[in-house]
Amino acid sequence: MYHPALYTPITDILGCQFPILCAGMGGVARYQLAASVSNAGGFGCIGMVREQPEFIRKEVNLYRSISNKPFAINLIPAATEARLLAMQIAECIALKINYMVFFWDVDKEIVKQCRDNGIQVIYQVGSKRDAVLALEAGVDALIVQGVEAGGHVRGETSLFGLLPEICAFSSVPIIASGGITTGEGMVAAFALGAQAISCGTLFLATEESNAHYFHKEKIVAAEASNTVLCYNFYRNWPMPAAVRVLKNDITESINHPYKSHLNNPIGEQDGAPIYPFSTDSPLDGAVGDIASMALYCGQGCGSVKHIKTAATVINDLMQEADRYLNRF
Numbered sequence: 001m002y003h004p005a006l007y008t009p010i011t012d013i014l015g016c017q018f019p020i021l022c023a024g025m026g027g028v029a030r031y032q033l034a035a036s037v038s039n040a041g042g043f044g045c046i047g048m049v050r051e052q053p054e055f056i057r058k059e060v061n062l063y064r065s066i067s068n069k070p071f072a073i074n075l076i077p078a079a080t081e082a083r084l085l086a087m088q089i090a091e092c093i094a095l096k097i098n099y100m101v102f103f104w105d106v107d108k109e110i111v112k113q114c115r116d117n118g119i120q121v122i123y124q125v126g127s128k129r130d131a132v133l134a135l136e137a138g139v140d141a142l143i144v145q146g147v148e149a150g151g152h153v154r155g156e157t158s159l160f161g162l163l164p165e166i167c168a169f170s171s172v173p174i175i176a177s178g179g180i181t182t183g184e185g186m187v188a189a190f191a192l193g194a195q196a197i198s199c200g201t202l203f204l205a206t207e208e209s210n211a212h213y214f215h216k217e218k219i220v221a222a223e224a225s226n227t228v229l230c231y232n233f234y235r236n237w238p239m240p241a242a243v244r245v246l247k248n249d250i251t252e253s254i255n256h257p258y259k260s261h262l263n264n265p266i267g268e269q270d271g272a273p274i275y276p277f278s279t280d281s282p283l284d285g286a287v288g289d290i291a292s293m294a295l296y297c298g299q300g301c302g303s304v305k306h307i308k309t310a311a312t313v314i315n316d317l318m319q320e321a322d323r324y325l326n327r328f
């Protein structure tokens, strides 16, 4: 039994033991990672942005073959072609998915469709404006993402600037996201009104994540100042969007030689070419110039010292938070 402050009401809504979510990460958070997180008492999320319905079905069936715990499917409506998005949602309804996590522009119609079909909706937002829109749409919980976050970054405000502002008016529970990699960070987010945390970078660097080993090792070696918020990785994404990545030759050179060879692949993932400046991060099995790809990473990386199992990550977070809360 941990400190009572670590058992927050949202764990009842999510049906998990501990207030720790694994962020939906396209390509990286597949069924193995999501199930490992859920089986260890956290809440797993399968990142299925722009995946075909057949693949979603396959991942969900594989998840259910190794876990009977609740989990979410993560989609990004604004980054998905309308026809595919409609098919993805229909597939999730058919699969009787209980929770969806959405990100980027708030899509009220999709929220309504999910809720009408008994799905609980969690929206990740990066501003007060989007939080208001998500609440108007009727979401069940919000993830507040700070600018410290790895991957695509929606807003411009630090987590600790935004969190109390949104907590002040939110009628639904809040989950904090961006730069949290320790139990102490979790307690700090709770002190500002969050009931749970959602971590990406921390779970990317686990044995079960589908990220390329090079990416995991780079995170373990990095500190906050090695990350940068930039617009250098934009291909294969429908709108200009900021991403937080590890600095590399792409982010550090204004006139990178790849700019003159945009149509020459720099690598391959599962038989498909990877082009320079692509938003696709390298996954297990990728080959080529991995170091020049999008190596997403949040500012909490300095505390990620080892590649662990997801269960060890959750155990360590809970113990660190418990130790801090019981320090006197």
Ligand SMILES: Cc1cc2nc3c(=O)[nH]c(=O)nc-3n(C[C@H](O)[C@H](O)[C@H](O)COP(=O)(O)O)c2cc1C
Residues within 6 Å of the ligand: 023, 024, 025, 026, 028, 047, 048, 049, 074, 075, 076, 102, 103, 124, 145, 148, 149, 150, 151, 152, 177, 178, 179, 180, 198, 199, 200, 201, 202, 204, 281, 296, 297, 298, 299, 300
């Ligand atoms: C590798 C990677 C991929 C991501 N892909 C997605 C995604 O597909 N959908 C999504 O909603 N958020 C995605 N995110 C953002 C996360 O939801 C979350 O906001 C972020 O990881 C939190 O910051 P942290 O990495 O510092 O923990 C991604 C983050 C990372 C690190």
